[in-house]
Amino acid sequence: MSEAARPPRRRPRSPLQSVTVDLSELRYLVLPSAWRDWAGLTPELISCILHGLDPVQIMLGADKVCRSWRRAVREEPELWRRIRMRRHKALLDRSLVDLDQMAIDAVERSQGQCQEFRGEGAGLHDDTSAASPTKAFEVVAKECPRLKHLINRHIGSLPLSCYGRGRKCIADGEAMAIAKMHELRSLQLIHNGLTNQGLVAILDKCLRLESLCISDCCNIRMTRKMKAKIKTKKLRLVDYIYMDDEEREETEHGSPNSECHTCLLYFGRDNEERYVKRYVNDTEAMVILTVRELRSLKLYRNDLTSKGLAAILEKCTHLESVDVWNCVNIVMNKALRQAKSGWIKAKKLTTKLLTDYFNDKIFNPEGLDIYLCRKIILNNCRGVFKDNAHGSKFDQIILRKKTRNYHRKTNKMKAKIERYMADRQHVGNVDYMEFDGVKFDSYRMYSPMEDHYREFNPKKYHHSYRYNCWKLDHVKFEHGYGYNYYGKLDEKVKPGSPIIECSTCLMFEYFAERWGVLDLDDYADYYDPSYGLDAHDETDFGMHDRMVGKRLRRNVFVERG
Amino acid sequence: MEVDKGKGEAEETRKVAEADRDTVTLKSSDGKLFEVSKEAAARLSTVLAGMIAGGSIDDNGTDLKQIGSEALENVVDYCNKHANSIPSAALISSSISFNTAPFKEPEEWERKFVDRLSHDALFDLVEAANFLGMERLLDVTCHKISEMMKGKSPDQIREVFNIKNDYTKEELEEIRQELAWAFYDD
Numbered sequence: 083m084s085e086a087a088r089p090p091r092r093r094p095r096s097p098l099q100s101v102t103v104d105l106s107e108l109r110y111l112v113l114p115s116a117w118r119d120w121a122g123l124t125p126e127l128i129s130c131i132l133h134g135l136d137p138v139q140i141m142l143g144a145d146k147v148c149r150s151w152r153r154a155v156r157e158e159p160e161l162w163r164r165i166r167m168r169r170h171k172a173l174l175d176r177s178l179v180d181l182d183q184m185a186i187d188a189v190e191r192s193q194g195q196c197q198e199f200r201g202e203g204a205g206l207h208d209d210t211s212a213a214s215p216t217k218a219f220e221v222v223a224k225e226c227p228r229l230k231h232l233i234n235r236h237i238g239s240l241p242l243s244c245y246g247r248g249r250k251c252i253a254d255g256e257a258m259a260i261a262k263m264h265e266l267r268s269l270q271l272i273h274n275g276l277t278n279q280g281l282v283a284i285l286d287k288c289l290r291l292e293s294l295c296i297s298d299c300c301n302i303r304m305t306r307k308m309k310a311k312i313k314t315k316k317l318r319l320v321d322y323i324y325m326d327d328e329e330r331e332e333t334e335h336g337s338p339n340s341e342c343h344t345c346l347l348y349f350g351r352d353n354e355e356r357y358v359k360r361y362v363n364d365t366e367a368m369v370i371l372t373v374r375e376l377r378s379l380k381l382y383r384n385d386l387t388s389k390g391l392a393a394i395l396e397k398c399t400h401l402e403s404v405d406v407w408n409c410v411n412i413v414m415n416k417a418l419r420q421a422k423s424g425w426i427k428a429k430k431l432t433t434k435l436l437t438d439y440f441n442d443k444i445f446n447p448e449g450l451d452i453y454l455c456r457k458i459i460l461n462n463c464r465g466v467f468k469d470n471a472h473g474s475k476f477d478q479i480i481l482r483k484k485t486r487n488y489h490r491k492t493n494k495m496k497a498k499i500e501r502y503m504a505d506r507q508h509v510g511n512v513d514y515m516e517f518d519g520v521k522f523d524s525y526r527m528y529s530p531m532e533d534h535y536r537e538f539n540p541k542k543y544h545h546s547y548r549y550n551c552w553k554l555d556h557v558k559f560e561h562g563y564g565y566n567y568y569g570k571l572d573e574k575v576k577p578g579s580p581i582i583e584c585s586t587c588l589m590f591e592y593f594a595e596r597w598g599v600l601d602l603d604d605y606a607d608y609y610d611p612s613y614g615l616d617a618h619d620e621t622d623f624g625m626h627d628r629m630v631g632k633r634l635r636r637n638v639f640v641e642r643g
Numbered sequence: 644m645e646v647d648k649g650k651g652e653a654e655e656t657r658k659v660a661e662a663d664r665d666t667v668t669l670k671s672s673d674g675k676l677f678e679v680s681k682e683a684a685a686r687l688s689t690v691l692a693g694m695i696a697g698g699s700i701d702d703n704g705t706d707l708k709q710i711g712s713e714a715l716e717n718v719v720d721y722c723n724k725h726a727n728s729i730p731s732a733a734l735i736s737s738s739i740s741f742n743t744a745p746f747k748e749p750e751e752w753e754r755k756f757v758d759r760l761s762h763d764a765l766f767d768l769v770e771a772a773n774f775l776g777m778e779r780l781l782d783v784t785c786h787k788i789s790e791m792m793k794g795k796s797p798d799q800i801r802e803v804f805n806i807k808n809d810y811t812k813e814e815l816e817e818i819r820q821e822l823a824w825a826f827y828d829d
Contacts, residue, residue: 134789
């Protein structure tokens, strides 16, 4: 940097002395304080610092550092005013903590000061957790008399009584516990098994309730009686909208826009990691049929076939709009169009098949010259289309034939490749890498899962990837297990399985390449696998893969080929 | 706004300052003098505001014995930056609702301001901000420190901040039992 570019307030130095190092680049360096007594800060300052952390982070880290910090944590109920258990699901997934128990602990520490409780799966995850869901809520109700905002989101699967064999709902125990929180101002119960009975109890007891969000509560029937009740309470009904994992609130006066709000979101939403119906097949289409009151239906990227769709259109007479996007098995043939033309005219059917989205990622098996690649994985390869299938070049019937045959084609291709692989004995040497449907070569593969991995886009690193630099020692995996993208044990990888089955290993390989250029110890203090990912890190996949790589390095033996 | 570290230069500017009475002079523990706009100082620091109102401002340099010159320089830098910006009242006020953070996120320049500081300087700045009652600066620096702690295990936090583990073995065991929600690997 030149002298002129420095801020003017600095005292001018001779050019020889001026060495500019941007300190922000070194911000993760550990620079231990020489004499500053961080433990000796006044409790006010410590708690001021800890205000920047949420309770979970405090409980995991700062709380255990030293006595004075612990005291500061204990003596400052303000810190626990807003307990948010959200965004810590990673901890639960890795079985590091029991979030329910943790939530109870946090609530107890707040000494009644807690005014906002945001739980995600907290207190309700599943049967394996130690605390029963109702208990967690009862503790919250008991310990937080001043609780004003309660947000809770189930992440677990729910007993959905609106389709399938309706099981008796257990969530009303929670509702009864919530009904004890008389100071409650706003309540969000998302994806909850609440029933009408429970809701009535809450409405009757929580007199100060001002806003209410019950989206995804599948067991609530918006009867006229219920609507009237909500109206007399002058409640603001809030609709929850998911946008790229960031939730936004949108106020809407009135009721949820359909009789069975949940079904729509349940089938439609796709940005959750689990528990979401991603593939609806025809059997499930029959289940949808039983929901006679369905008003609108959104189906994204699933296995529904034309037959199932036709059945839905026929049976669900209340349907006003249907969105079927990227359902590769649905072919809008003439039969479907003609049979339903009256319906489609009167109502709204949105189809986006083979949109630009598809056009972007097309796998062309006919053009695949397997003798050029030494390894191909065909996981999740659901859509196999001719490269130029999009647009008007093919008519619908040819397209339908192609879709109909794609499973057969991919299976054939797979068998062929496997045979070839066995012949050439190239197992262990990767020339070609494909990560869950994302290609690394000139061949295009499409996978419905790919969007799921969009943060992890190896295409970005394509140019720098050297295929055959690394060898992985398969035997050195601990128990033959690998870790998948989320850092969880991938149980599919059994000991002794050939490498062709193990896409995880390929991922390892990808990391192995990265390790060559990056010294992970630089980041060692920034990330600790035993803690889990911070929400911010998760958005930065570059950081994440380095860290996963660090974690993997313990389990994998890597050597240069 | 000019900030001078040298004493001689400071005296020159003080003459100018005395003419319009627009600035206050602050003296660090090791005797260095700093100029800061009176309006900004009063607005940002409750303690300085009280001193200005109470007339306990010394033209030859108000003694701030608790604050070292480096930390005071940072404080003055901060005041000067804020002197030219819009009043920060809107930044400080935060209402508790669903989607507001406990306090507003630091602005870009504030982030850069604290990012360039070393751990020691940060420590000094936190204490200085606390002493001077500068709420916003305290928030920003504390936010930075808490960010340094994010995602770290207790051991790592101790290492970063050079804190000694003063727990005995029995106490650690006690904590471990108390925190029943944490599943330990070992």
